[in-house]
Amino acid sequence: MSKDLKLSSLEWKEFKLNDLFERIEKGKCQNTNKETKESINGVSFLSATLNNNGVSGFVEPNYLLQKGNCIMFVNQGDGGAGYSVYKKEDFISTTSNSFGYAKWINRYTGLFVASILCRFKEKYSFGYGRTENRLRKDKVFLPINSKGQPNWEFMENYMRKIEEKQKQKAIKYYSDKIKNLQNSLMKNKFDLNDIEWKEFKISEIFNIFTGATIRQSDLIKGKIPRITATNLNNGIAFFTQETNNYNFKKFENFISISFLGSVFYQPKEVSLDMKIHGIKIKDRELNTHIALFLIPIIKRFSFKYTYGYQLSTSILKAQKLQLPVNSKGQPNWEFMENFMRKIEYKKLNIYLDYIKNKTATN
Structure with missing residues (x-):
C-alpha cells in the first residue's frame, strides 16, 4: 500500500465518462406494477432516488435482473438527478437510471469515483435530466499515475484507509456502549412471561x-x-x-x-x-x-x-x-427500559463481532 495517501500528493486529470466505462446501459423496468413483484427476500429495486443507496424496495428476480459491481447514475427525478452510487449487488432498476461497467471497478474504486460523480447533482435537475448523450460527455477529474492514466491503485488504497479508520471508530464506540450496558443488565431479569x-x-x-x-x-x-x-x-x-x-x-x-x-x-x-x-x-x-x-x-x-x-x-x-x-x-417503565437495553446489548455484540471479523478478513 502506498505510504502517501493524500489527495494532494498526486496529479489529477480530466476524463470523459464515455472513456472510463466499457459500457453504459439503462435500467430495464418500464412498468413497476406490471413487471415486478414485491419480495422481502428479493433483489434490490432501484429507482430515481438519492435515498437508501438508490434502493426503493425489494422484488423477485426476473428477466430484468442486471449485474452489480457497477456505478449507478440517476438520470432524472425530483432531487435525485445527477446522483451516483456504487452498486455491489445484482438488481432490477427503472429506466430512469443508467449503469456504468468497467474492469477497474471494485468496491473501493467504485466508491471513490461515485463520490466524485455526485457533484453532477448541481448540474442536473427534474427540468434538466441526464440523457445518455449528456452522461457520456460529462467529465470528471481523477488522480493519475506516471503514464497519465487513472491511478486505480491509489484510489483503492485511499478508500481502504478511510474504511479502516471508520471500522476502528465503530469498534471503540460499540465496545464502550456494551461495557456501559453490561453492569446494569446483570442485576435484572427481563422475561416478558414473568411479569x-x-x-x-x-x-x-x-x-x-x-x-x-x-x-x-x-x-x-x-x-x-x-x-x-x-x-x-x-x-x-x-x-x-x-x-x-x-x-x-x-x-x-x-x-x-x-x-x-x-x-x-x-x-x-x-x-x-x-x-x-x-x-x-x-x-x-x-x-x-x-x-x-x-x-x-x-x-x-x-x-x-x-x-x-x-x-x-x-x-x-x-x-x-x-x-x-x-x-x-x-x-412498569423501568422494566420496559431495561428490556430494550437487553435487546440492544445483544444486537451490539452481534454487530461488533461482524465488524471485527470483517476487519480481520480484509
Missing part, C-alpha cells in the same frame, strides 16, 4: 398534542425537521425554519403518530404537520428505550388507519395498550 400486564387507555398515561396546517409555500428551508404522514425517514419530509405563524410549534422527546398510522420516536426538536399527533408520558420523561418498547405495541392498532379511515385525536385518546405493570398496577 403482569394490564390494559390502559392512551389518555390515561399520555399527554396528547397535534400539529397544525401551514402552507408549504410559507415554510423556508432550514434545519428543523418537519414531520408529515410519510412512513419513511422517521416521518421527516423536509427541513424548515421557525416562522412567526401561530400554527408553527416545536416539540421534542415524544412519539409521533400520523393520522395514517405511522409511528416514530422523535428525540430531537421537530415541527408537526396537520393531523400528526404526539404523545408524552404524563409522569416521567420518555427515552429511547421506553419509546422503542412502546412503538411496536402502538403499531398493533395504528396499522388499520388509511385516508378513508383516519386516526383522529378523539380516536387516539380511546385506544388501549397492554403494558407491563409493577406491584402498584402502574406501567
Whole structure:
C-alpha cells in the first residue's frame, strides 16, 4: 500500500465518462406494477432516488435482473438527478437510471469515483435530466499515475484507509456502549412471561398534542425537521425554519403518530404537520428505550388507519395498550427500559463481532 495517501500528493486529470466505462446501459423496468413483484427476500429495486443507496424496495428476480459491481447514475427525478452510487449487488432498476461497467471497478474504486460523480447533482435537475448523450460527455477529474492514466491503485488504497479508520471508530464506540450496558443488565431479569400486564387507555398515561396546517409555500428551508404522514425517514419530509405563524410549534422527546398510522420516536426538536399527533408520558420523561418498547405495541392498532379511515385525536385518546405493570398496577417503565437495553446489548455484540471479523478478513 502506498505510504502517501493524500489527495494532494498526486496529479489529477480530466476524463470523459464515455472513456472510463466499457459500457453504459439503462435500467430495464418500464412498468413497476406490471413487471415486478414485491419480495422481502428479493433483489434490490432501484429507482430515481438519492435515498437508501438508490434502493426503493425489494422484488423477485426476473428477466430484468442486471449485474452489480457497477456505478449507478440517476438520470432524472425530483432531487435525485445527477446522483451516483456504487452498486455491489445484482438488481432490477427503472429506466430512469443508467449503469456504468468497467474492469477497474471494485468496491473501493467504485466508491471513490461515485463520490466524485455526485457533484453532477448541481448540474442536473427534474427540468434538466441526464440523457445518455449528456452522461457520456460529462467529465470528471481523477488522480493519475506516471503514464497519465487513472491511478486505480491509489484510489483503492485511499478508500481502504478511510474504511479502516471508520471500522476502528465503530469498534471503540460499540465496545464502550456494551461495557456501559453490561453492569446494569446483570442485576435484572427481563422475561416478558414473568411479569403482569394490564390494559390502559392512551389518555390515561399520555399527554396528547397535534400539529397544525401551514402552507408549504410559507415554510423556508432550514434545519428543523418537519414531520408529515410519510412512513419513511422517521416521518421527516423536509427541513424548515421557525416562522412567526401561530400554527408553527416545536416539540421534542415524544412519539409521533400520523393520522395514517405511522409511528416514530422523535428525540430531537421537530415541527408537526396537520393531523400528526404526539404523545408524552404524563409522569416521567420518555427515552429511547421506553419509546422503542412502546412503538411496536402502538403499531398493533395504528396499522388499520388509511385516508378513508383516519386516526383522529378523539380516536387516539380511546385506544388501549397492554403494558407491563409493577406491584402498584402502574406501567412498569423501568422494566420496559431495561428490556430494550437487553435487546440492544445483544444486537451490539452481534454487530461488533461482524465488524471485527470483517476487519480481520480484509
